[in-house]
Amino acid sequence: DAGITQSPRHKVTETGTPVTLRCHQTENHRYMYWYRQDPGHGLRLIHYSYGVKDTDKGEVSDGYSVSRSKTEDFLLTLESATSSQTSVYFCAISPGQGWTGYTFGSGTRLTVV
Amino acid sequence: RKEVEQDPGPFNVPEGATVAFNCTYSNSASQSFFWYRQDCRKEPKLLMSVYSSGNEDGRFTAQLNRASQYISLLIRDSKLSDSATYLCVVNKESGGGADGLTFGKGTHLIIQP
Numbered sequence: 001d002a003g004i005t006q007s008p009r010h011k012v013t014e015t016g017t018p019v020t021l022r023c024h025q026t027e028n029h030r031y032m033y034w035y036r037q038d039p040g041h042g043l044r045l046i047h048y049s050y051g052v053k054d055t056d057k058g059e060v061s062d063g064y065s066v067s068r069s070k071t072e073d074f075l076l077t078l079e080s081a082t083s084s085q086t087s088v089y090f091c092a093i094s095p096g097q098g099w100t101g102y103t104f105g106s107g108t109r110l111t112v113v
Numbered sequence: 114r115k116e117v118e119q120d121p122g123p124f125n126v127p128e129g130a131t132v133a134f135n136c137t138y139s140n141s142a143s144q145s146f147f148w149y150r151q152d153c154r155k156e157p158k159l160l161m162s163v164y165s166s167g168n169e170d171g172r173f174t175a176q177l178n179r180a181s182q183y184i185s186l187l188i189r190d191s192k193l194s195d196s197a198t199y200l201c202v203v204n205k206e207s208g209g210g211a212d213g214l215t216f217g218k219g220t221h222l223i224i225q226p
Contacts, residue, residue, distance in 0.1 A: 031213070042218035043157070043200075090156055094213065099204065101147045102214060104156035 003027055006091050006105035013112055019078040021108050023091030025071075032074040033092040033102065034058075034066065036085075043090065049074055081112040116140065117217040119201050124222045126191055133187045134220045136201030145204040146177055148186050150197045151219065157200055160186075188222075196224045 003026030013019050023032060034046040035058075045058030047066040055066050063085060065077045078085055088109050092102035119136045126132045138146075146163035161168065163175040163184050174187040184201055201217035 040218075043216040096213075099145050099213075101145075101149075101159045101162065101202070104158070107156050 004091065004093050004103055004105045006108050008108060010109045013081050015082060015112055016080050019081050021076045021089055023074045023105055025093045027093060028071060029093040029095045031094040034076045035090045035092065036087040037090060038087050083112050086110060086112045116215045117201055117203050119217040119220045121218060122221040125225055127225050128191060128193055130191050131189050132191055132222065133185055135183050135185045136217055137183045138203045141182060143203045146184050147202040148175055149200040149202055151200060152197050191224045193224050193226060196222055
C-alpha cells in the first residue's frame with residue numbers, strides 16, 4: 001500500500017477551539033487533497049495542494065485552512081471548530097492530476113461537541 | 114445534470130449472483146474513469162480503472178460508453194466480501210486544473226448468504 005498516514009485517527013474537541021489534522025506521505029507525490037465525507041453528501045473537496053506552498057480551495061473550504069511546507073506533509077486546520085465540522089476527514093495523494101486515481105489515508109474521525 | 118450520478122441503492126443480491134450498476138457523468142471532456150470500493154468506516158480504495166475498450170479484472174468488468182456518458186461495473190459470482198459501497202469517479206476535465214477527480218456518492222451493495 002502507498003505510504004500515507006493521517007493523524008490523529010480520532011479526535012473529540014470543543015466548539016470554538018482550533019484543530020489541526022495531519023497528512024503525511026512517503027511517496028513523494030506532488031498532489032495532496034483534503035476531503036470530508038458525510039452521510040448523504042459523499043466526498044467533498046475542502047482544499048488541495050499541487051506543490052510545496054501551492055494550495056487552492058475546494059467546494060467546502062469555509063472555516064478551513066491548509067499549509068504545505070514540505071512535500072510530505074499537508075496540514076488541515078479548523079480555525080474555530082463548529083458542530084457542522086463533525087465529520088470523517090480523508091487525505092488523498094496523487095502523482096498526477098487525477099490521471100492515475102488517488103490513494104487515500106485511513107481517515108480522521110472528528111467530533112466537535 | 115449532476116457531475117457524477119449513481120443509484121445509491123442498496124442493492125440486495127444473493128451470493129453467487131451477477132450484479133451490475135451504472136453511473137452517468139456530465140463532463141464530455143472527461144478522460145479518466147475509475148471505480149473505487151469503500152467498506153464501512155474505511156477509506157475508499159481503487160478497485161479498477163475504466164478503459165475505453167472495457168476491461169476485466171477477475172470477476173469484475175468495467176465498461177465505458179462515451180456517447181451516452183455512462184460507466185458500468187459488473188460483478189460476477191458475487192461473494193459476501195463484495196458487500197461495500199462502490200464509488201464512480203471521473204476526472205473533472207481533460208487535463209486542466211489540479212483538483213482532478215469528481216466522486217459519485219456511491220452505490221451500496223449488500224450480498225446476502
